Amino acid sequence: MEPVSTPRLELAGVTKSFGPTKALDGIDLSVMPGESLALVGENGAGKSTLMKVISGAHQPDSGSMFLDGRPFRPQHPVDARRAGVAMIYQELNLVPDLNAVENITLGSEPCFGGGWIQRGRRLELARNALGRLDYEALPLDVPVGALTIGQKQVIEIARALLHNPRVLILDEPTSSLTRHDTEKLFKALDSLKKSGVSIIYISHFLEECQEICDTCSILRDGQTVTSGRMDDFTLRQITTSMVGRDIEDIYPHPPDSIGEPVLEVRSLAGQTKPREATFTLHRGEILGVAGLIGAGRTETLRSLFGMDPTSAGEVHAHGRNITGATPSQCLGAGIGMLSENRKEEGLLLNRSLADNLTMTLFDPVSTAGVISPRRQAGATRTWMDKLKVKARHPWQAISELSGGNQQKIAIGRILYHGSDILLLDEPTRGIDVGSKAQIYQLMVELAKAGKSIIFVSSYLPELLGVCHNIAVMNRGVLCEIRPASEWNEHELIAAAIQAESANE
Numbered sequence: 001m002e003p004v005s006t007p008r009l010e011l012a013g014v015t016k017s018f019g020p021t022k023a024l025d026g027i028d029l030s031v032m033p034g035e036s037l038a039l040v041g042e043n044g045a046g047k048s049t050l051m052k053v054i055s056g057a058h059q060p061d062s063g064s065m066f067l068d069g070r071p072f073r074p075q076h077p078v079d080a081r082r083a084g085v086a087m088i089y090q091e092l093n094l095v096p097d098l099n100a101v102e103n104i105t106l107g108s109e110p111c112f113g114g115g116w117i118q119r120g121r122r123l124e125l126a127r128n129a130l131g132r133l134d135y136e137a138l139p140l141d142v143p144v145g146a147l148t149i150g151q152k153q154v155i156e157i158a159r160a161l162l163h164n165p166r167v168l169i170l171d172e173p174t175s176s177l178t179r180h181d182t183e184k185l186f187k188a189l190d191s192l193k194k195s196g197v198s199i200i201y202i203s204h205f206l207e208e209c210q211e212i213c214d215t216c217s218i219l220r221d222g223q224t225v226t227s228g229r230m231d232d233f234t235l236r237q238i239t240t241s242m243v244g245r246d247i248e249d250i251y252p253h254p255p256d257s258i259g260e261p262v263l264e265v266r267s268l269a270g271q272t273k274p275r276e277a278t279f280t281l282h283r284g285e286i287l288g289v290a291g292l293i294g295a296g297r298t299e300t301l302r303s304l305f306g307m308d309p310t311s312a313g314e315v316h317a318h319g320r321n322i323t324g325a326t327p328s329q330c331l332g333a334g335i336g337m338l339s340e341n342r343k344e345e346g347l348l349l350n351r352s353l354a355d356n357l358t359m360t361l362f363d364p365v366s367t368a369g370v371i372s373p374r375r376q377a378g379a380t381r382t383w384m385d386k387l388k389v390k391a392r393h394p395w396q397a398i399s400e401l402s403g404g405n406q407q408k409i410a411i412g413r414i415l416y417h418g419s420d421i422l423l424l425d426e427p428t429r430g431i432d433v434g435s436k437a438q439i440y441q442l443m444v445e446l447a448k449a450g451k452s453i454i455f456v457s458s459y460l461p462e463l464l465g466v467c468h469n470i471a472v473m474n475r476g477v478l479c480e481i482r483p484a485s486e487w488n489e490h491e492l493i494a495a496a497i498q499a500e501s502a503n504e
Helices: 047-054 077-083 100-104 119-132 149-161 179-194 206-212 235-243 297-304 327-332 342-346 353-358 373-387 403-416 433-448 460-466 489-502
Strands: 009-018 021-031 036-040 062-067 085-088 167-171 198-202 215-220 223-229 261-270 277-282 286-291 310-317 335-338 421-425 452-456 469-474 477-483
Touching: 009 047, 021 036, 021 047, 021 198, 021 215, 036 047, 036 206, 047 085, 047 167, 047 198, 077 085, 085 149, 100 119, 100 149, 119 149, 119 179, 149 167, 149 179, 179 198, 179 206, 206 235, 215 235, 223 235, 235 433, 261 297, 277 452, 277 477, 286 297, 286 433, 286 460, 286 489, 297 335, 297 421, 297 452, 327 335, 335 403, 342 403, 353 373, 353 403, 373 403, 403 421, 403 433, 433 452, 433 460, 460 489, 469 489
Parallel strands: 021 223, 036 198, 036 215, 085 167, 167 198, 286 452, 286 469, 335 421, 421 452
Antiparallel strands: 009 021, 009 062, 215 223, 261 277, 261 310, 469 477
């Protein structure tokens, strides 16, 4: 095969401003046919805006774009899709009540002359698209709402393949996938690359980028900091370029000693999950919880916090029986929870930072039931300073903040409420490495100050890096609690998988 010298997609000097804010400031980018490019940067670096420009959702203010050497300036996402550029967003856009075939062909259904859908042809198109991803066995006749998050991700990609894209853009495609589904996705992407599809891969999991991507382009403050072959970058060089400073140790060491028990859970069971959870959390302890997606980690935290009903077991906080307590009662007992779904459960995106931070406790910012905006803003500024939140002012809409800054406000609300037992469900999901490092540091500082933390995460390096002890959860059963020093990634995965097999 003749070597290809023309980039599949090339950008030169692309700019985009929103009012006085310059989101993109002269971006240069290039990806060759059959090549995978990692696009990395902190939240707010310009990645999302750049992808929306490439996919036709935004129009650039200036600069040039070329697709296979020809000028490319889509006016609408439909234009980009027809030209061969497909975008897979982190928030999946599927219709839960339709099945896989109907979702894959939605908007592109093959029809007879009278407008009647060719059902046989539609099924064939869906099967061919899934076949390219090595997912022929995926169930086709059940609503996608009943499928796993990994299967939903595959359906989203299969829908994009229906139009035979030349460029496939994926935004955080593995943020909710198991390692098994991630490996299958990587295999499918490798097959697409071999067929000539160019891939732009956006992820905060830098190790994944190193594993799957050929090249790397690093953005910071709307500019291209550096680009090159992935093999030429170390992980430390990538993080340093992203944040503009050297991060010596992304995982700070937790305090050496822990105190007396503050939360005792005995044989806790929910309506479906958890099936059985028994553990003790001590003052100043960070207890990590690993496990496969769907194992029951989130359900355990929700049951502890009174969001889901329990069917058996006991929960004692500070020696007081709080079994069956409501979320309000849990807050009163010093327990605070951070939901894994901050956009739907953790925050009111249409409200300000001040409203989000103070909404569970108005007493400190009100008199005789009347809220004082001045005191509300003052309390918010205090926590903005403590947590290093980047925002213009307390009354800014929280939807305008980056994911990392949104997460800091969600954590700040728990701390503002005075909680000393923190249930953190995937607190670093979908945020950049700089914000992750700040949250790790915050967790360790809280532990040193006597706060106790249950830390649920699908990202094993961070559990191993900041936790005192780690438990493995499988099919609703919490087991295998050991010091973090006695685990490694392979053993954690093996424990989860073996436990799953043992329960078959």
